[in-house]
Amino acid sequence: MLIRRTPDHPIRSSEITSESDYENRRQFLKEAGLLGLGLAGVAAASRSAGAAAVTAQQGTSIGGAELKPELTPWEDVTTYNNFYEFGTSKEDPAENAKNFKTKPWTVKVEGLVAKPATYNVDDFLKPYKMEERIARHRCVEAWSMVIPWLGFPMADFVKQMQPLGSAKYVEFTTLLDPKQMPGQRSPVLQWPYVEALRLDEAMNPLAFLAVGVYGKMLPNQNGAPLRHVVPWKYGFKGCKSIVKIRFTDTMPRTAWNVSNPGEYGFFGNVNPEVDHPRWSQAKERRIGEFRKRDSLMFNGYAQQVASMYSGMDLRKLY
Numbered sequence: 001m002l003i004r005r006t007p008d009h010p011i012r013s014s015e016i017t018s019e020s021d022y023e024n025r026r027q028f029l030k031e032a033g034l035l036g037l038g039l040a041g042v043a044a045a046s047r048s049a050g051a052a053a054v055t056a057q058q059g060t061s062i063g064g065a066e067l068k069p070e071l072t073p074w075e076d077v078t079t080y081n082n083f084y085e086f087g088t089s090k091e092d093p094a095e096n097a098k099n100f101k102t103k104p105w106t107v108k109v110e111g112l113v114a115k116p117a118t119y120n121v122d123d124f125l126k127p128y129k130m131e132e133r134i135a136r137h138r139c140v141e142a143w144s145m146v147i148p149w150l151g152f153p154m155a156d157f158v159k160q161m162q163p164l165g166s167a168k169y170v171e172f173t174t175l176l177d178p179k180q181m182p183g184q185r186s187p188v189l190q191w192p193y194v195e196a197l198r199l200d201e202a203m204n205p206l207a208f209l210a211v212g213v214y215g216k217m218l219p220n221q222n223g224a225p226l227r228h229v230v231p232w233k234y235g236f237k238g239c240k241s242i243v244k245i246r247f248t249d250t251m252p253r254t255a256w257n258v259s260n261p262g263e264y265g266f267f268g269n270v271n272p273e274v275d276h277p278r279w280s281q282a283k284e285r286r287i288g289e290f291r292k293r294d295s296l297m298f299n300g301y302a303q304q305v306a307s308m309y310s311g312m313d314l315r316k317l318y
């Protein structure tokens, strides 16, 4: 694919280290014959290679920009997390999700679709070709990362499920299991965690379902075994450890919107012009960097997504 460097993504020498580690690992995987595996290969490969990795096709940088030189190191991606089911501090999920059981795992697809069923996650993933998708990940509290995800376009999934003409929204629900998820024993949020997208957003080529990071299966704290990622939205719009996907004609209630509607709207589009009531959204700190960066409209993906919101007042529909 065409690789272009835009002013949004200056190459910084301090970021090169993580890239070369990453490239070394890719090279290793290539030699080990693990590159280019489709999903069916994922389980087999991870079994045969133990904790080692699986990775996908040729790297795909979402947004047409060269992002690799500024990948956020694995260490940060896997120890600085928001996953309130495992605690509210950034370092809690890595600690508390260690024994979280993600096998076997089923995903129930229901609502306004022709193919509702409870799928075993492995079977469910078979029809999709995994790609590596490098995407900006912007949290609402003004920190960001650039993460090499492993996943597949959400549009592929939606098409496979065959939504009925009446379907307007897709809702995602996280596992409810207070025994395994200590955070669910307190009413920090309304459990289970629910997030949702408009159907056109779910069909946008940038939206995807992720099963891995850095060529490895998703660590538990990052939302194993399946989470979704919407690169132009704040991080809270991505639901982790998904057990249910529902197609509906009414706008779903979502966990953060229910807990604090004044602070978290349904859309959650990254917008430097609309501040969160308690902090500015104009700048962000890329994890691992000292100086703040200017935040970009739609997280830098305006070209690909702005048209979905034309005519909407983004101050009201935040």
Ligand SMILES: Nc1nc2c(c(=O)[nH]1)N[C@H]1C(S)=C(S)[C@@H](COP(=O)(O)O)O[C@H]1N2
Pocket: 080, 081, 082, 083, 084, 085, 137, 138, 139, 140, 174, 193, 221, 222, 223, 234, 235, 236, 237, 238, 239, 240, 241
């Ligand atoms: N189930 C669930 N999903 C969740 C959250 C959560 O607390 N529970 N936090 C969200 C928020 S606020 C962010 S910023 C991202 C963080 O994803 P990461 O830990 O992989 O960076 O997950 C989102 N998905």
Ligand SMILES: [Mo]
Pocket: 082, 139, 140, 141, 234, 235, 236
């Ligand atoms: Mo977040």
